[in-house]
Amino acid sequence: MNQRLLPAIFAATLCLCATAAEDPPLVKHMEQVDDAYKALRKTEDAAKGAELAREAQNAVVKTLGEIPTMISKMPDGPERAKAAATYRHMVGQLYVKLCEIEKAFLDNQLDRVAALVDEIKELKKQGHNEFMEDE
Numbered sequence: 001m002n003q004r005l006l007p008a009i010f011a012a013t014l015c016l017c018a019t020a021a022e023d024p025p026l027v028k029h030m031e032q033v034d035d036a037y038k039a040l041r042k043t044e045d046a047a048k049g050a051e052l053a054r055e056a057q058n059a060v061v062k063t064l065g066e067i068p069t070m071i072s073k074m075p076d077g078p079e080r081a082k083a084a085a086t087y088r089h090m091v092g093q094l095y096v097k098l099c100e101i102e103k104a105f106l107d108n109q110l111d112r113v114a115a116l117v118d119e120i121k122e123l124k125k126q127g128h129n130e131f132m133e134d135e
């Protein structure tokens with residue numbers, strides 16, 4: 001084999017491995033939700049909080065276009081359809097709660113924000129219990 005080709009082949013193999021190991025799009029979108037959600041829990045600045053709530057909402061919209069890896073492994077049929085519908089229903093609830101958080105920030109109701117954050121914690125726990133695969 002041409003010796004000069006070896007580095008190119010090595011680089012191409014590395015690229016392929018990196019692509020294969022990349023996180024699925026749903027994980028990336030969830031991480032965006034996570035970043036905005038964590039930041040909005042820390043702020044007491046109403047305008048900043050409302051902006052972060054909108055950022056989280058935009059990331060949640062992207063998660064709606066994906067399907068959890070666990071569901072993608074299910075055979076086609078009513079069980080899979082029901083699991084996908086439940087997933088979208090829960091993510092839809094997350095979206096609504098983030099809209100409520102945005103409104104609470106805009107009304108300067110920080111107590112209300114804290115109560116909604118508690119509701120989201122519960123929703124996140126439920127969603128991850130139901131749809132996240134064990135490592």
Ligand code: HEM
Pocket residue numbers: 024026027030031033034037067068069070086087088090091094120123124127128131132133
């Ligand atoms: C604010 C609420 C939520 C936050 C901050 C959040 C955050 C995250 C993060 C950071 C990950 C990546 C985990 C990793 O890399 O191991 C993740 C994954 C995931 N989340 Fe959420 N999540 C939330 C709500 C939900 C809800 C409500 C559902 C379901 C209805 C859900 C379903 C999933 C699934 C299925 C995965 C794994 C992705 C896959 O299947 O490939 N999450 N989430």
